[in-house]
Amino acid sequence: MAQIGAGSLLLGLVLAAYGLVASIVGARWRLAELVESAIRAVWGVTAFIVIAVAALVTAFLRHDFRLAYVAGRSSRDMPTQYVLAALWGGQEGSLLYWTMIVGLLGSLALVLHRRRDRALIPYVAATLLSVMGYLLVILNFVTSPFTLLPTTPPDGAGLNPLLRDPGMMFHPPFLLAGYASFTVPFAFGAAALITGRLGAEWLRAIRRWTLIAWGILGTGLLLGAWWAYHVLGWGGYWGWDPVENLALLPWLTSTAFLHSVIVQERRGMLKVWNLALLLASFLLSVFGTFVVRSGLLSSVHAFAVSPIAPWFLGYVAAVTIIGIGLLIYRLPSLQSERVIESVTSREAGFLLNNLLLTAMAFATFWGTVFPLFSEIFSSTKLTVGPPFYNQVNGPLLLVLVALMGIGPLLAWRRTAWRPLWRQVRWPLLGAGLVLVPLLALLSKPVAAVAYAVVAFTAIVTLLEYIHALLARRRNAHESVLTAFVHLLRRNNRRYGGYIVHLAMLCIAVGVIASNLFQQERQFVLKPGEQGQIGPYTIVYNGLQDKRVADAEVIAAQVSILRNGRQQDSVTTYRFFYRNYEDQPTARMGITTLGMTDVYVVLDRWENDGTASLRVYLNPLVSWIWLGGVVYILGTLTLFWPQVAAVRLPARRAAPEPVPSQATSS
Numbered sequence: 001m002a003q004i005g006a007g008s009l010l011l012g013l014v015l016a017a018y019g020l021v022a023s024i025v026g027a028r029w030r031l032a033e034l035v036e037s038a039i040r041a042v043w044g045v046t047a048f049i050v051i052a053v054a055a056l057v058t059a060f061l062r063h064d065f066r067l068a069y070v071a072g073r074s075s076r077d078m079p080t081q082y083v084l085a086a087l088w089g090g091q092e093g094s095l096l097y098w099t100m101i102v103g104l105l106g107s108l109a110l111v112l113h114r115r116r117d118r119a120l121i122p123y124v125a126a127t128l129l130s131v132m133g134y135l136l137v138i139l140n141f142v143t144s145p146f147t148l149l150p151t152t153p154p155d156g157a158g159l160n161p162l163l164r165d166p167g168m169m170f171h172p173p174f175l176l177a178g179y180a181s182f183t184v185p186f187a188f189g190a191a192a193l194i195t196g197r198l199g200a201e202w203l204r205a206i207r208r209w210t211l212i213a214w215g216i217l218g219t220g221l222l223l224g225a226w227w228a229y230h231v232l233g234w235g236g237y238w239g240w241d242p243v244e245n246l247a248l249l250p251w252l253t254s255t256a257f258l259h260s261v262i263v264q265e266r267r268g269m270l271k272v273w274n275l276a277l278l279l280a281s282f283l284l285s286v287f288g289t290f291v292v293r294s295g296l297l298s299s300v301h302a303f304a305v306s307p308i309a310p311w312f313l314g315y316v317a318a319v320t321i322i323g324i325g326l327l328i329y330r331l332p333s334l335q336s337e338r339v340i341e342s343v344t345s346r347e348a349g350f351l352l353n354n355l356l357l358t359a360m361a362f363a364t365f366w367g368t369v370f371p372l373f374s375e376i377f378s379s380t381k382l383t384v385g386p387p388f389y390n391q392v393n394g395p396l397l398l399v400l401v402a403l404m405g406i407g408p409l410l411a412w413r414r415t416a417w418r419p420l421w422r423q424v425r426w427p428l429l430g431a432g433l434v435l436v437p438l439l440a441l442l443s444k445p446v447a448a449v450a451y452a453v454v455a456f457t458a459i460v461t462l463l464e465y466i467h468a469l470l471a472r473r474r475n476a477h478e479s480v481l482t483a484f485v486h487l488l489r490r491n492n493r494r495y496g497g498y499i500v501h502l503a504m505l506c507i508a509v510g511v512i513a514s515n516l517f518q519q520e521r522q523f524v525l526k527p528g529e530q531g532q533i534g535p536y537t538i539v540y541n542g543l544q545d546k547r548v549a550d551a552e553v554i555a556a557q558v559s560i561l562r563n564g565r566q567q568d569s570v571t572t573y574r575f576f577y578r579n580y581e582d583q584p585t586a587r588m589g590i591t592t593l594g595m596t597d598v599y600v601v602l603d604r605w606e607n608d609g610t611a612s613l614r615v616y617l618n619p620l621v622s623w624i625w626l627g628g629v630v631y632i633l634g635t636l637t638l639f640w641p642q643v644a645a646v647r648l649p650a651r652r653a654a655p656e657p658v659p660s661q662a663t664s665s
Helices: 002-028 032-061 068-073 080-088 091-113 121-141 171-181 183-195 200-231 242-267 271-294 309-329 346-378 386-409 417-441 445-476 480-490 492-516 622-637
Strands: 519-525 530-533 536-548 551-562 565-577 585-587 589-593 596-605 611-619
Touching (some): 002 032, 032 068, 032 121, 068 091, 091 183, 121 183, 171 183, 171 200, 171 271, 183 271, 200 242, 200 271, 200 622, 242 346, 386 417, 417 445, 445 492, 480 492, 530 611, 536 611, 551 596, 551 611, 565 589, 565 596
Antiparallel strands (some): 551 565
């Protein structure tokens, strides 16, 4: 397997170098055969990478501990699902998987666009091959997954304890695939800048691929939040950790792009802005991968420190310089065709939306890298904690939610105040009906204001659906469900986008409540003793010691009562893995009662059975997971093939009657 895998990577690198030269020469000299050869080179490189991945997976399944990567990431007692997931459990495997996703999606893009976008395709292929070639250089000469050990150990070290969780099968592959997916829209953007074809061609080609990357990365972020919630044990799902932050950044910039590209399509504006957002999304994806694998920033999500840091940093710098250079070179061709005529126009709304998203991205990026600058200039490494991000991004997010409600009501070019007021008055009334009682009921006025804003946007969005459904039922006499399906099929960009907006509102409901109203208590209890938190009584039933396939497990059993009646019981765990006894990992005991999660963490225990339990009450967290499901469904509707409008042939006018030739007598 080592020879097959290493040989495939080397052949892939050679073929990538050939294809890169062939694509550029073929484009410059208009040699169609050479361009076709370059396209096939992309497919060939992808095939070699897939062979290398298959070889590495086979080595894992065979427990081939001659390979250093296999010996360092797996063991004989690991369950098979974790043995397979070990593929992306370290640096070399993650980069190999990253490269494979670039190849697979890039190959698919070339198949779909080679006829339609002939002028762009040579440079799309060149960009894809340059990215894959760069990664193959690293995988061949810097950090290979097929390096052999001088002696074969009888068993491997096993996967890092934090990674032995069901989340390992879903979160990393989605997150890494999301990062890698931005290569395809970046390739089309680079091709447009190189060729100067900056009209509708590249926009048509690029929007759907950006949507794919955005959807995959968003799903990866949601899966990561769920994983952190039930494993890390601090009572939350998002800790503003450096790796979390950097994963969020390309999602924010691509969200801004997907909105502002509508303005370019409709009004010929924001051209430079869109290309800059596209470049930023790709660079932030590479930078996020670099930080995870370089050890540059401390993070609970960083599992590797290696010599690849200068390679990634150099690549990011090179692409930044080239990208900005191309943007400057093409500035004369990127002038806006129109200007914003009014602050109450849809164009202005989209621009403000972009400014808010990029402000959030910049604030998060600056807070993440600030420790590096502080260490360089003051010799003291100062860290930025969650309060900074909450205080900066919280208000920005609230304004963004309000804009999600106002935006659909704005017209292109200019919106008259009177029609706008007629549309906005009922949502404002609904928001007021939410605000007044919540101000009286909730201890934090900011929560009442936030929920009122969410209610305003939710009402606007639902009214958009109701008006459209009523109009369709009136004209086509369809059922509500049929009318809803037809709305999505005929205009999925608008109505599928509204589903995603509703998903964001669900997530906002959960985030507001769980951040502002979380309760926490620490208990030290003997078996049979109890403690009180909020309306719940926590009864500690004792410890249980058992063994699973690859770990020793300590389990604490807890009953949860309310008003003397048992509501549920949970078990919270600590796992001790061979070779990692000094790194016990946890799995929380979590149950949802009504709209509140009771979240139990086992911290410490004594030989007599006494346990230290940390208990949280997290209200409305289930709304976050509900929003995640709606987000995925809404994203899928955006790919629903639209039904082309049926154009009926115009009826020919009936011939005028011929006057009678008879004359009266």
